[in-house]
Amino acid sequence: MMTRNLAHWALDLKTIPPAVRKAAVRSLYNYIGCAIGGSNHPTVTKAHSALSRLFGNPTSSLLGTAGKADARHAALLNGIASHVHDYDDTHLATIIHPTGPVASALLAYAELQGTPLQGEDLLLALVAGMEASCKLGLAVWPEHYDIGWHITGTTGVIGAAVGVGKLMRLTELELSHAIGIAATNVIGLREMFGSDTKSFHPGQAAASGLMAALLARSGFTSSEQSLEAKRGWANVVAGGGAGASNLNPTLESLGRTWEVELNAFKPFPCGIVCHPAIDAAIQCHEELLQEGIEPSELQEVSLQVHPLVIELTSKKYPRDGLEAKFSVYHGCAVGLLYGKAGPAQYENPVVTRPEVTKLRDRVKLTAKTSFNADEAHLRATHQSGDIEKHIVHAVGSLEVPMTDEQLERKFIDQVLPVLGEPRSMEVSNAAWILGEADDVLPILKQLSQ
């Protein structure tokens, strides 16, 4: 009954606590900034040119561009764009980026449908979808991720189906089938990290989740026990293990604990496990400046990090911006040199700049199994001594969350190169108020060019 219970809960969700609502608004806002910021990235433009011959009736906006596509391709491309800079949100307990798949499907569907949609209904559907993704992720974590699945895609497709299905007001049975149709599309291998296909995962999750809801609305059947059955989603994606045994406790917490509240926002456009090290590097940069020491002249940088940092982001010689996102060496070097690790510091020319590669080569990495995942220690050695920085919780963590003002600076930082002034500020304002609108459709128009 767990699939049915999830469907029932999602359809029944009519009010959310104010703190959950606020978290959803911030998640949606951050998503829009990421999707616009990524909209002109080569990964997105390659996908657009590859698939434009297949586009249908252009109902749905490609955020940040003047273009539209059919709802499925809009969901795909906005989903790719939202993740391509690795700058989107993170549900820390599962490393899921939960908003991209769900919001990309919801916005594309809203415009396909074309009838007025209250902001509050959009937020409720977003929360339902995000909670579904994150609770399912918790049920199969960590085996699922350890095996090699990109958990954002594998759970995102189900969240997208739940969200769109709620907007469609499917029956409980229909939504159960939609969950099954979505669950049978298990999208995303971690092996693709560092390539265009990583951000394809949330895009394809959005597109396939949307399709699942459309199919279910037409009476297309799947299984009513798709998540919990012996050979259902949870057991299969946990490697044939006992994934389903964790489904019950996690799904029972739906509406009692809210995963959306535990969603964090990245201050840096790279793998979140790098963030404590970058935070330390930026703090070190500031101290170096105060002391009049030139960061490029550092002799050695010794970095102690959680073992996962080494497992996920130890690309010593990244060749371009995409690979640099998986290089704690790069993040550390630009943090030390420039006191920033924003999108500009992950542009290809910066990654191969001699001053960056030289400092990168001087960074030594050590795994500390006693560290928390968001802990790091940096010691920078210069001619006349050492500077040490210890980060207990990185900026952007739940303990040190980004403020609304920081989120807005990040948004503008992403959107400005795409939309310029003064459109960026207008779009930021529109993105903030989406959840309060009587009708989101005219606001969605403003998010395009």
Added chain:
Amino acid sequence: MMTRNLAHWALDLKTIPPAVRKAAVRSLYNYIGCAIGGSNHPTVTKAHSALSRLFGNPTSSLLGTAGKADARHAALLNGIASHVHDYDDTHLATIIHPTGPVASALLAYAELQGTPLQGEDLLLALVAGMEASCKLGLAVWPEHYDIGWHITGTTGVIGAAVGVGKLMRLTELELSHAIGIAATNVIGLREMFGSDTKSFHPGQAAASGLMAALLARSGFTSSEQSLEAKRGWANVVAGGGAGASNLNPTLESLGRTWEVELNAFKPFPCGIVCHPAIDAAIQCHEELLQEGIEPSELQEVSLQVHPLVIELTSKKYPRDGLEAKFSVYHGCAVGLLYGKAGPAQYENPVVTRPEVTKLRDRVKLTAKTSFNADEAHLRATHQSGDIEKHIVHAVGSLEVPMTDEQLERKFIDQVLPVLGEPRSMEVSNAAWILGEADDVLPILKQLSQ
């Protein structure tokens, strides 16, 4: 290098032995009959009506109908149609239905491209894709299937990408990326068996494989070791086990042993594991007729089968045609009663017909672990004695393959209710010669209405 090796082999394939060619022609012919025969099935029409709002430029035929769709949706819908009657081909060593995903993608792409395409090139691409699917299936069999994956979808998406990529004449690197983009879409849980979503799997595999090739042609990157990497496809889909260790020997046999030659065709539109029992029932029917015994008056039917038959097809009380495909009881009952188990015997009214349900209830099933998978023993008890039939190899097996004439009767049997006479015979002739055509495009037109 195994991903690269597969890409290299597929692109390099320029000639095939005559027996392989013949097997490919039969596979394609059987596929077309299945796709036309399934084209008006509710599963297909529901999917069509759910998704038609998203259709793009209608370049590609929906086989057996007057309609067209964009290439991706045509691949999806033809793939669904080809599998919906569970009447398609089977690579017996892996239970993969290999033609559906690959051929659906190839035909849709050929019409999207719109330039003349020689039948020989179509066959070569089909063989490359089918070999890719089946060799990969062999590498991860049986763990992959045991965990709960629908191996037709999970391997079919990669075969479709290989086939379309070969038609596109991608470079080796591009095709490696296409394989990776396809591999990251792991489509199909066995939990969906008995619902519309089962046949969605080969359809979505075709559509996603086509998309993967289109993306790769535009320079979209994935991994160059997507199949063999530590967290690549083979290990992940074998449940985090050592799937990749089998990749090397199976992929090394590419071009030495041909899986297409081991592709079998179903005489009955249901799960292949039922076939020996149905074969026995039909032979029993004939003997009952000769002896003047009314099959509906049988007192008991005792059936000994391989344990997999019970695991997969023991639905004792199927409620409709779809469920009846997973009921060896139903197949046995109609075989005994009518001497046939064709599409007509899997129509909903037959499944609930009192004479069928009564005889079904009298069938007793016993697992025989000593039996081969295509072995069955039937004892039918009537008022004055028993009739026994022992099947060593079922009709449609590699040992007792369907003849071209039997394949043609099956084709006509499927196509006639959709196209009527005399179109059915014309279409059958067109389907036979597709592989010899100087240009397949005008022939593809004939396969529609």
